[in-house]
Amino acid sequence: MTKRKKQELKHVCQRCGKKKTELDSAYIRGMDRKKIINGVLSRYVINEDKQIIKIDVGRVEKEIPESHKPIDKYFKFLCTKCHTEYDAKK
Ligand SMILES: [Zn+2]
Numbered sequence: 001m002t003k004r005k006k007q008e009l010k011h012v013c014q015r016c017g018k019k020k021t022e023l024d025s026a027y028i029r030g031m032d033r034k035k036i037i038n039g040v041l042s043r044y045v046i047n048e049d050k051q052i053i054k055i056d057v058g059r060v061e062k063e064i065p066e067s068h069k070p071i072d073k074y075f076k077f078l079c080t081k082c083h084t085e086y087d088a089k090k
Helices: 005-008 033-044 055-067 082-090
Strands: 024-027 044-046 075-078
Touching: 005 055, 005 075, 024 082, 033 044, 033 055
Parallel strands: none
Antiparallel strands: 024 075
C-alpha cells in the first residue's frame, strides 16, 4: 500500500532528506495501528459489556487498509534512523 508513495518520494527521507534504498512507513503521532484497527472493529460490536464483536474477516481485511487513507494523513516515510528518533519522541 505504501510502495507507490515511497516511489513518488524517490526514496528520500521526509525528515533528513537523504536518499535511502528503503524507507520505513512511520505512523504519524497520534495515529497507530492499534487505534485504527480498534476503530474498524468497533463497527462490529454486538455486546459492548462483554466486548464481543462479530466480524466478516474478508471484509475487515479490506477495511483496515482502507482506514489508512489518505496515506499522508497516517504515515511519514522515513529512513530507519529518523524513524527510530521520531518514534522515541512520541
Ligand atoms: Zn532520515
